[in-house]
Amino acid sequence: MSTPQTPLPQAAPPAREAGAAAPYAGYTSPIPVVRTHLGHALASEWTKIRSVRSTMWTLGVFVLLVVGIGLLTGAIVANSGSDLSGDDDPLALGFFGVLLGSIAVITLGVLTTASEYGTGLIRTTATACPARGRFLVAKALIFFLVSFTVTLVSTVLVAVLQTAMLEGSSARQPTGGEWFKATVGVSLYIALLGLFSLLIGSVLRHSAGGITVMIGAVLAPLVIALFMATSSLEKVRTALFEYSIPNQLGVFYSSSLSDSGPSGWDPLWIMIGAVVVAFAGSWLLLEKRDV
Amino acid sequence: MIEAVGLTKRYGDKTAVYNLSFQVRPGAVTGFLGPNGSGKSTTMRMILGLDNPSAGTVTIGGHPYGKLPNAPRQVGALLDAKAVHGGRSARNHLLSLAQLSGIPARRVDEVLGVVGLQEVAKRRSKGFSLGMGQRLGIAAALLGDPQVLLFDEPVNGLDPEGILWVRNLMKALAAEGRTVFVSSHLMSEMALTADHLIVIGRGQLLADMSVTDFISANSADFARVRTPGTEPQQREKLTSALTEAGGHVLPEPDGALRVTGLPLPRISDLAHEADVRLWELSPHRASLEEAYMRMTQGAVDYRSTIDQKAGLMQPLPPGAQPPVQVPGQGQPGWYAPPPPQQGGQPFAPPQPPAPGQAPYGGAPQPYGAPGAVNPYAQPVPPAPAQPSAAPAAPAAPAAPENSAPTKSEDAR
Numbered sequence: 094m095s096t097p098q099t100p101l102p103q104a105a106p107p108a109r110e111a112g113a114a115a116p117y118a119g120y121t122s123p124i125p126v127v128r129t130h131l132g133h134a135l136a137s138e139w140t141k142i143r144s145v146r147s148t149m150w151t152l153g154v155f156v157l158l159v160v161g162i163g164l165l166t167g168a169i170v171a172n173s174g175s176d177l178s179g180d181d182d183p184l185a186l187g188f189f190g191v192l193l194g195s196i197a198v199i200t201l202g203v204l205t206t207a208s209e210y211g212t213g214l215i216r217t218t219a220t221a222c223p224a225r226g227r228f229l230v231a232k233a234l235i236f237f238l239v240s241f242t243v244t245l246v247s248t249v250l251v252a253v254l255q256t257a258m259l260e261g262s263s264a265r266q267p268t269g270g271e272w273f274k275a276t277v278g279v280s281l282y283i284a285l286l287g288l289f290s291l292l293i294g295s296v297l298r299h300s301a302g303g304i305t306v307m308i309g310a311v312l313a314p315l316v317i318a319l320f321m322a323t324s325s326l327e328k329v330r331t332a333l334f335e336y337s338i339p340n341q342l343g344v345f346y347s348s349s350l351s352d353s354g355p356s357g358w359d360p361l362w363i364m365i366g367a368v369v370v371a372f373a374g375s376w377l378l379l380e381k382r383d384v
Numbered sequence: 385m386i387e388a389v390g391l392t393k394r395y396g397d398k399t400a401v402y403n404l405s406f407q408v409r410p411g412a413v414t415g416f417l418g419p420n421g422s423g424k425s426t427t428m429r430m431i432l433g434l435d436n437p438s439a440g441t442v443t444i445g446g447h448p449y450g451k452l453p454n455a456p457r458q459v460g461a462l463l464d465a466k467a468v469h470g471g472r473s474a475r476n477h478l479l480s481l482a483q484l485s486g487i488p489a490r491r492v493d494e495v496l497g498v499v500g501l502q503e504v505a506k507r508r509s510k511g512f513s514l515g516m517g518q519r520l521g522i523a524a525a526l527l528g529d530p531q532v533l534l535f536d537e538p539v540n541g542l543d544p545e546g547i548l549w550v551r552n553l554m555k556a557l558a559a560e561g562r563t564v565f566v567s568s569h570l571m572s573e574m575a576l577t578a579d580h581l582i583v584i585g586r587g588q589l590l591a592d593m594s595v596t597d598f599i600s601a602n603s604a605d606f607a608r609v610r611t612p613g614t615e616p617q618q619r620e621k622l623t624s625a626l627t628e629a630g631g632h633v634l635p636e637p638d639g640a641l642r643v644t645g646l647p648l649p650r651i652s653d654l655a656h657e658a659d660v661r662l663w664e665l666s667p668h669r670a671s672l673e674e675a676y677m678r679m680t681q682g683a684v685d686y687r688s689t690i691d692q693k694a695g696l697m698q699p700l701p702p703g704a705q706p707p708v709q710v711p712g713q714g715q716p717g718w719y720a721p722p723p724p725q726q727g728g729q730p731f732a733p734p735q736p737p738a739p740g741q742a743p744y745g746g747a748p749q750p751y752g753a754p755g756a757v758n759p760y761a762q763p764v765p766p767a768p769a770q771p772s773a774a775p776a777a778p779a780a781p782a783a784p785e786n787s788a789p790t791k792s793e794d795a796r
Binding site for chain 2: 213
């Protein structure tokens with residue numbers, strides 16, 4: 094603090110008298126008070142997401158999985174010669190890495206909201222920003238942008254490398270539309286999946302619970318469908334297959350498990366619908382519940 | 385100004401706070417007292433809009449918390465020092481809060497300096513000690529330089545230097561005209577810090593008055609009279625003389641007499657008329673702690689078992705009556721020093737031997753059975769008790785001096 098001067102004993106009492114003389118004077122801060130808006134919340138959430146290690150860890154693992162597995166499959170296919178027929182799209186090889194990597198994005202999404210509840214930080218946040226919807230929107234936007242950017246960079250990288258690796262093989266050259274779907278489309282889908290996890294984390298308010306639910310949601314339909322051998326359950330089985338998240342992700346790489354079911358950009362619309370519903374739900378709960 | 389009207393909070397069928405109405409005024413430190421589970425934290429959470437009241441309203445400066453424009457600039461709160469993400473550094477934690485309410489980043493470094501955490505600002509708060517976490521929480525409360533401050537147990541885990549600092553900080557903040565609302569279980573600390581008290585028990589208002597009024601309303605002041613120990617008959621003589629004059633006399637185990645109902649000069653006159661010499665005639669004003677214990681003894685939810693060792697109880701000393709009328713009986717040195725400003729005015733002089741006992745040292749009695757004799761309480765020899773009183777006494781005058789730098793630091 095300032096110079097350690099020894100204040101005279103008489104120096105203090107006047108201050109107290111002044112306080113006693115005007116006890117209702119109130120206090121006005123010299124720091125200007127600004128009207129807060131979403132921009133402030135965005136800046137705050139950006140500081141939050143970049144200042145914890147779990148962000149670096151999960152996104153690092155994600156990039157590692159997407160790029161690593163992408164290169165690995167690319168190398169294996171390239172070295173095995175004419176595995177790919179002329180109809181096959183080399184971009185489809187990126188699928189495996191992204192599928193595994195999505196678990197990291199889900200984890201980060203859930204942690205972004207649920208860890209605030211786990212640590213109690215949510216009470217500090219809700220005190221600092223009584224308009225709770227605002228920080229939820231800010232969190233969602235920041236997370237979406239971060240995960241979209243990271244996914245886009247890694248999928249583009251993998252796609253470029255894989256097509257370069259398979260240049261000489263029999264695989265056909267992907268079209269512009271396929272390029273767009275396998276990079277931007279996949280990135281949007283993965284970022285929305287992470288956003289959905291973020292909202293689930295906000296609803297469940299528990300990190301481990303949220304991650305379990307989300308990983309279950311991704312894997313369970315496929316696993317359950319695998320064992321539905323009975324013909325009477327055929328329809329359920331097909332639906333589970335077709336609308337399971339891995340299969341919907343595959344649609345972007347035109348490597349769907351079946352010919353019916355979602356196609357083109359359908360998975361994205363489905364995911365957007367799910368996110369909208371989850372957002373409305375978590376907004377309502379956030380406003381209504383005590384934190 | 386915080387104003388609660390008919391505030392009620394129910395969790396299922398349990399009512400945590402019931403029909404609570406009070407006002408917290410600016411320019412003073414208002415203490416918020418109550419036993420564990422009495423609803424203090426719930427009330428604070430409702431003030432901050434974290435919990436929605438089941439009934440009633442609470443406003444700050446006339447607005448509910450959620451309707452305040454830029455609330456953190458008007459209300460700062462330390463509810464729970466653990467309410468941080470342990471993986472984030474202290475500075476980043478404060479920075480994110482500052483950005484949320486448009487506070488310049490420069491202010492973050494200022495408050496880190498105010499609470500003395502500059503050295504560890506870049507460290508993750510996971511590794512902070514209890515006291516460091518508490519300082520971080522106080523920094524977050526001060527961040528917006530608000531006019532209303534709420535602190536829930538602010539000195540929890542702080543070292544003696546930190547406790548003194550918090551005490552001075554509270555006073556300095558109140559002296560600047562801010563509203564300071566602070567809950568604590570440390571009665572001696574409250575006695576030194578608070579000007580006004582709001583006491584709740586089982587979620588209902590028990591008292592809303594100044595510290596001085598609270599103590600006099602909830603305790604009996606008395607005079608301690610000691611006759612020469614060598615001549616017991618003098619003691620008998622004085623006892624009968626005082627009783628005749630309408631006083632109420634209780635013997636204390638160490639031979640002194642506890643007199644209520646007579647002013648000090650009258651006691652002296654009576655002793656003179658009875659030709660009794662006095663070795664001690666001292667006024668005793670009850671401490672905030674004792675007054676608080678008296679008031680809340682009916683409202684304590686979680687109480688330690690009264691006396692598991694009753695079988696080991698020593699017989700009462702001859703001549704001692706079961707002392708129910710005056711709490712604190714049997715522990716002559718029990719009382720903490722009176723509050724610095726308001727307290728003790730009726731009996732201004734610094735108190736001789738007795739008041740020294742450490743405020744927490746002699747505590748078993750109130751946490752067990754208020755008003756009962758503690759079988760283990762030995763009469764405390766006055767002499768060794770004195771040093772412990774010494775640090776407490778200078779603390780009060782020292783307060784304004786030390787507060788000066790803190791205030792200037794914070795005033796920007």
